Amino acid sequence: MSEGRIALVTGANQGMGKRVAQELATAGLRVFVGSRDPSRGEAVAHEIGSGATAVQLDVTDTASIASAEAVIHNTAGRLDVLVNNAAISTTRTEIRDMAELLASSAPSVVPLDEIRAVWEVNAFGPLAVYQAMLPLLRGSEDARVVNVSSAMGSLTTMADPDFPFHGGFEPVYSASKTALNAITLAMMVEQESTDIKVNLVSPGFANTALVNFQGTDTVEDAAREIVRVALLDGDAPSGTFTQWKGAEIPW
Template sequence: MPMLVDVSLLPTATTRGKIIVPANRIALVTGANQGMGRQVAEKLAADGVAVYVGSRDLARGKEVAAQIGAGASALQLDVTDTASVAAAADQIRTDAGRLDLLVNNAAISTTRTGPFAMVDRRALARVSTAPLDEMRSVWEVNVFGVLTVYQAMLPLLRESPHARIVNVTSALGSLTLAADPHSGLRSTFEPIYSASKTALNAVTLAMMIELEETDIKVNLVSPGFARTALVNFEGTESVEDAAREIVRVASLGPDGPTGTFTTWDGVPLPW
């Protein structure tokens, strides 16, 4: 099985049984074969982190990992497939024996394919007309997928001396902002994508509470409105700018804060 890093180059690496434990940090970024996830994986790798590029399509993951270069390794990972997630966890355990950083980035906004303007997506996502099958599919990725990955990777995170989980959400999921008549985000709140992020926020809060007596840190980040496929490339920020808070929080050391919920420019967000 391919090793994540060349341990011969790491004189401080140690062994646990027959497993080689690399000395540098080990990260998994889900949905890392494009967009925000790819940007985060690339930045982490550039900072010396050994990064698993989680990708539902392994071939695409390998292509991106090769483009990122040293420190990146493709990992087949479909967050909606429990067998795929379990296999990914087994691979990381075999390769490295632990996980230091988990970035739950994989998400979808619709199941529709091809160009589909955001205004049309929102029109079809009204509570009175939202297709329930599409809602279930989006929630399967954005909510249950994150929970599935969390449960599978938690034993590996517990093996780390200072682990961190970063869940990527959206300000659209803030109930406080949606309930505020003066908020510009109020009119965009709908039950498919927005509410899936509300549910993700709630799941993340539950993670924070579960792990608050441990050394595992949990953070929630709403990236910028980036020009990615998730929003039909209608975003207003570059992927580099939009992803910077994810990278910053993911790069925090063991003394960095836990339990935070921040925007792409580092401003605290209301739940």
């Protein structure tokens, strides 16, 4: 089923994106490694091997997205799997740890420019890539979009005072993932009558640069649900929001 399929993974030059690209290539897919930095993307593609091709892709740059679409169109002609993985938690390089990040992200003090910058990557970026890649997805007989979110974006979960991370909900990263969830729902509704499946995934608290390497899950464990959903066949459902292994997360 996976052999010969074409995938694009955004933010694939490190962390979970890199792991997802590696596992999809191992499963037999031809993987386009999306990376804002071309040299880092090339290094990852070289490491993965013949099943991977680097493509320069900055999800905040429409010209970059259009160029990536053209590369995939000209070399593969279609796209079967789109994994919108690229994300950031902050633009502030002076932040030392998660506690400081949360304190500085409180709605009473966080700069609006910081919110806009994070949302540009985490919420608007996946929508921009989806719009650009849709013609390629329509060229597939079994296309699937996998948007990588977070349980931190679940309003039902985060509104519960007993949830361990309840106090960590803020208008920067957490709310950007809530916005992504809403945008993904809009994609799901739009594609209900088509053959394009759209799924939302929470990978868990991965130990990556996104959280200053203070996560509790390994990259390998965090990537599992993304890979599982990306490899689902055409009979598998659309419109789900899950974590490993297929456990549903409330919206």
